[in-house]
Amino acid sequence: MTNEHLKVIAGIDTHADTHHVAIISETGSHLADRQFLAVASGYRDIICFITGFGSVIAAGVEGTGSYGAEVARTLAKEGIRVVEVMRPNRQGRRLRGKSDPIDAYQAAESVLAGRGTATPKAREGAVESLRVLRIERSSAMRSRVAVMTQIKSILVSAPEPLRAKYRDLSSAAMMSALERTRPAGSISDPAHCTVVVLKRLAVRYRHLHQELAQIDAELDALITVHAPLLRDLQGVGTDVASQLLVTVGDNPERIGTESKFAALVGVAPVPASSGKTTRHRLSRGGDRQANKAIHHVALVRMMSDTRTKTYVARRRQEGKNTKEIMRCLKRYIAREIYDQILNPQPAPNAGMLRVLRKSKNITLQTAADNLHVWTSSLSRLERGLTRDDALHQHYTNWLNDH
Numbered sequence: 503m504t505n506e507h508l509k510v511i512a513g514i515d516t517h518a519d520t521h522h523v524a525i526i527s528e529t530g531s532h533l534a535d536r537q538f539l540a541v542a543s544g545y546r547d548i549i550c551f552i553t554g555f556g557s558v559i560a561a562g563v564e565g566t567g568s569y570g571a572e573v574a575r576t577l578a579k580e581g582i583r584v585v586e587v588m589r590p591n592r593q594g595r596r597l598r599g600k601s602d603p604i605d606a607y608q609a610a611e612s613v614l615a616g617r618g619t620a621t622p623k624a625r626e627g628a629v630e631s632l633r634v635l636r637i638e639r640s641s642a643m644r645s646r647v648a649v650m651t652q653i654k655s656i657l658v659s660a661p662e663p664l665r666a667k668y669r670d671l672s673s674a675a676m677m678s679a680l681e682r683t684r685p686a687g688s689i690s691d692p693a694h695c696t697v698v699v700l701k702r703l704a705v706r707y708r709h710l711h712q713e714l715a716q717i718d719a720e721l722d723a724l725i726t727v728h729a730p731l732l733r734d735l736q737g738v739g740t741d742v743a744s745q746l747l748v749t750v751g752d753n754p755e756r757i758g759t760e761s762k763f764a765a766l767v768g769v770a771p772v773p774a775s776s777g778k779t780t781r782h783r784l785s786r787g788g789d790r791q792a793n794k795a796i797h798h799v800a801l802v803r804m805m806s807d808t809r810t811k812t813y814v815a816r817r818r819q820e821g822k823n824t825k826e827i828m829r830c831l832k833r834y835i836a837r838e839i840y841d842q843i844l845n846p847q848p849a850p851n852a853g854m855l856r857v858l859r860k861s862k863n864i865t866l867q868t869a870a871d872n873l874h875v876w877t878s879s880l881s882r883l884e885r886g887l888t889r890d891d892a893l894h895q896h897y898t899n900w901l902n903d904h
Contacts, residue, residue, distance in 0.1 A: 508556030513587070513610025514548070514563045515602050516540070516570035523548055524606035525555050530614055535603045540569070545576040552582070562587040562613035564605070566622035574622055586622040587612045623751030628728040632721065633748045639717045646710040653680070653703050660696050680704035731846035734889050735838060736810075737802035742795040749792040750843060760840040768793035769832040784829050796839075800831050808875060809892040852894065856884040858901045873900060 508527065515522040517540065524535035533555055538544040552558055560583040563570040574584045587609040598604060612619055623629075650673060657665055668676045681704040687694035722740045725733065725747070732743045749766060750757060757763050764770040768788035774781050803810035810831065817827045841847075859869060866884075870877040873896065880897065882888045 509559050510552070510555045510557070511559050511610045511613050512552045512561040512582075513606045513608065513613065514561060514570065514573060515605035515609060516563065516565045516568075516573065517602075518569055520544075520602075521548065521570070521573055522602035522606045523551060524603060524610050525552065526607065526610045526614065528559060528614070530611065532607060535606055537602065540573070545573055548573065549577065549580050549582075552577075558582050560585050560613050562609040562619065563622070564589065564609055571625060575625065578624075584622055585613050586620045588619070621753070621756035623756070624753040625751075627752035628724055629747050629750070629752040632724055632728075632744045635717055635721055635724070636744060636748060639714065639721070642710055642714050642717065646707060646714065649703050649707045649710065650677075653677075653700060653707070656696060656700060656703075661693050664693065664696065677704050677707050681708060729843070729846070731848055732839075732842055734848065735799075735842055736807045736889050737799035737835075738839070742798055745791055745795045746839060746843070749789045754843055757840075760837050763840040764833060764836045766792065767796050767836055769796055769829075769836045771829070771833065782829075784832065796832050796835055797828075799835050799839075800828055803831070803835070804828075806888070808879065808890055852883055852886045855894070855897060855901070858898075859884075862901065862904055864901070864904065869897070869900070873897060 510525050510527055510533065513524045513526070515524075519540055520537050521540050521544065522535065522537045525533040527533060534551075536551060538548050538551070552561065561577050562585045563574050563577070564587050565571075566574040566584070566586045574586075577584050598608075653676075657668060668679060671679060680700050683697055683701050685694055685697040685701060689695050689698065718740065721744050725740055725743050729743065729747060732738060732747070733740070738746075746767070750763070757766060761770065765785060766788050768785055768790065770785040770788075771782040772785050774783040804814055813831070814827055817830065822830075859866070866877055866880055870880050873880070873893075875893065879888075879890075879893070883890060883893060883897070
């Protein structure tokens with residue numbers, strides 16, 4: 503019978519075909535547990551089962567990104583607070599054993615204790631579309647690389663006349679040439695069979711290339727609508743922006759501080775001192791794909807960003823090596839990206855720079871010489887092709903002074 507004054511917490515151990523639900527009171531007492539089918543009717547039964555014991559404080563769900571995704575969505579729609587519960591550590595499982603009821607009760611107890619829990623990602627917005635597209639893109643990329651590897655492997659052992667045709671061609675030219683071939687002969691002839699297979703693989707490669715181009719266009723369109731200002735940051739393109747948005751989720755407010763974001767993308771400094779040595783290293787936890795994206799931004803900025811080059815030169819004078827400099831740089835990049843995701847800031851209006859320069863009859867070369875930068879860097883800045891807030895401000899101040 504429902505107790506209107508009783509407050510309960512639910513724990514759900516999720517699987518592909520069934521979910522096991524356990525109910526505990528706010529004092530930790532075990533009330534009941536039951537197994538449900540992982541289907542629409544089962545989700546409705548889970549809600550009735552949970553709410554039948556009293557007011558629901560929260561529901562701890564394991565695997566909100568996989569088997570528990572739909573049940574988490576269903577609970578959230580009913581106004582029940584959903585908490586993602588981490589899998590129990592191995593030491594705890596050795597002591598308590600493992601079964602579906604034990605795991606479900608442990609999920610509820612984790613919510614009660616506030617241990618090993620997190621706010622799950624919302625999966626009902628544009629970021630979920632980005633995630634699905636990136637999954638497709640990843641498999642298409644791997645398939646395209648595999649096709650190229652297969653073609654080159656076949657050519658290694660092919661007859662010399664066939665190898666000679668494609669020896670000096672680039673990969674793109676070779677694919678185009680193989681696709682234009684017109685094999686004629688018996689399939690029992692190894693030379694003819696090789697040409698036929700190479701042509702089919704080249705056609706497959708073109709289809710995968712076209713599929714990737716379409717996916718990239720769709721990713722670009724989604725980011726243009728959902729988070730257009732994120733790509734204003736130096737070194738952040740469509741691929742990096744989509745990965746970071748997927749890592750954060752449709753509800754970025756779940757990451758309360760930029761230090762939590764740094765931990766999420768694996769660039770939070772952690773102590774690594776011993777004896778007389780005092781140092782830090784970057785966390786090896788978090789989303790490794792997001793960490794790869796941050797690393798890519800760091801590399802791009804070290805090669806092309808004036809502000810970053812100045813920073814790198816200063817840290818080298820302080821005695822730091824490249825690895826240590828990149829650790830510091832990644833932390834700054836994570837802070838900048840977090841601020842841009844939560845509070846987007848548009849890039850400065852670079853179009854006015856050219857107008858101001860021409861109104862003062864100053865050539866691009868003269869401006870570049872005085873600012874000690876490449877002419878191409880100023881040209882790209884004026885045309886809005888790159889973003890460099892420090893150079894933009896320095897350039898503006900110099901123009902105003904002349």
